[in-house]
Each structure stands twice: as C-alpha cells, then as structure tokens.
Amino acid sequence: MRRMLFWIVIIVVVVPLAYIRLAPSDPARFNRQAKPVDTATELRTGGYVWRKVLEEDGQNALRSLADAAAATPRTQALAGSVEEGQITYVTRTKWMGFPDYTTFGIYDTPKGERYLEAFGRARFGRSDLGVNAKRIKGWLAALK
Template structure:
C-alpha cells in the first residue's frame, strides 16, 4: 500500500511541476534563426510574407486562442513569445514570432517531451491560416 501511495504522490508532484514550473523568458524569448519552413519531432518553424504589420495581426490571433498568453515581448519590440498550455494536463508550448521586414518568422516548440504529435505545427499553421 505504501508503494501505491508513493507512486500517486510522485505522479501528482510531476503533474504539479508541469503546471507550476516557472517559464524563464531568458530561455524561451530569444531570437531564433529561421531560414526555411521545417517540422521536427517537437517543434515547427515557419516563414511567412505578411507585410510589416504581420506581427501585430499574428498577436491578435494568438491572443484569442484559449490558454494562450504573452510570456515576453511586444509588437513594438518586434518579437513576442506566447505560452500555450494544453487543456487537460497543462503542458506548456512556446511560440516565438519575429517581424523581420516583410517576413514573419515563427518558432513553436514544446517544453516537455521529445514528441509533440504535430500539436505545435497545427497551432502555428492555424494561426498563419487565420492571417
């Protein structure tokens, strides 16, 4: 019985960490070199020609997404990092968008796990489609 209780406490602590672990802007809000569109196991990179107001439009769209908030940055700064948490488990994903002239460069990635099952790509591509 003590093993079962220990396991439950261990799992609860792990879930609490995922939900409550601080998100350090110095780690997640940084300029990322994006030269082409790509997908990996737990991230996505996109480049979109949006005009000079692409970041402002993108920020409006992202802000309407449930469980999404600004971690750091602003339209005026030219770079914003959003944090989006999954509905049930609260896993954080980070999306950084950078205005580079007429291009909007977007990098979405997971904090935990080695595979995101395409969640970041689907979210970022949905935001791009809404532009």
C-alpha cells in the same frame, strides 16, 4: 502497505504533473528566434518554424498573429510586444498543462531582407505530435 502505495503514487505521478503545470517560464530562454532552418520545417524536437520574406515592414502581420494568439484558449503572452518586433506566447494543453512556446518576430537576413517568423516548440518531451505546426498554421490563417 496501502499507505506506502499511496505515497509512491503521489511521488511518481502527482509530483511530476504538478511540476509540469507549475514550472516557471524563463523569458530569456524562450523569447528568441529559431536557429537557421528551411522556410517551413517540422523540427525533430517537438516544434515548427515558418518564415516568410516581407515586402512591407511587417508590423500589421505581426499584430494579426499576436491578436490571433491572444484569442486562443489557454494562451498568454510571456515576453516581448508587437512594438518590440518580437513576442512570445505560452499555450498550455487542456488537461495536463504541458506548455508550448510560440515566438513571432520580424528579423533581418544578412542580405538585408526582412522576414516574419513563427517559431513554436514544446518544453517537455521530444514530440508534440504536430500540435505546434497545426496551431501556427491556424494562426497564419489570420494573415490571409
């Protein structure tokens, strides 16, 4: 009976946690811009989008955001680069290793304006309890 309980715990608890920690991140799925929403919006699906129309080319702002993200613990680049105009980072939670994806990019509007976007979202679950918004707002402080 104890042995059976041990295996049930392994299957129900350890296997899902191992999957969350070790699941591969597909750059094609996560290195993308957000769908059209308001300028700064908390998403219902555990995410956050921030946008700002640029008056300059935006490369310096994108580089500042990328530097701030790269200096964050448990954060690594997944795809893209500042030179490409879009870069995605993966930040994992300290204990459980849940991945959050943040994409910074410079994009054009249909009217010809350029804007800088920060798009953060959780991979697992429906809510991130505001963690992506807080992280992005912290990185945006690097722009000031």
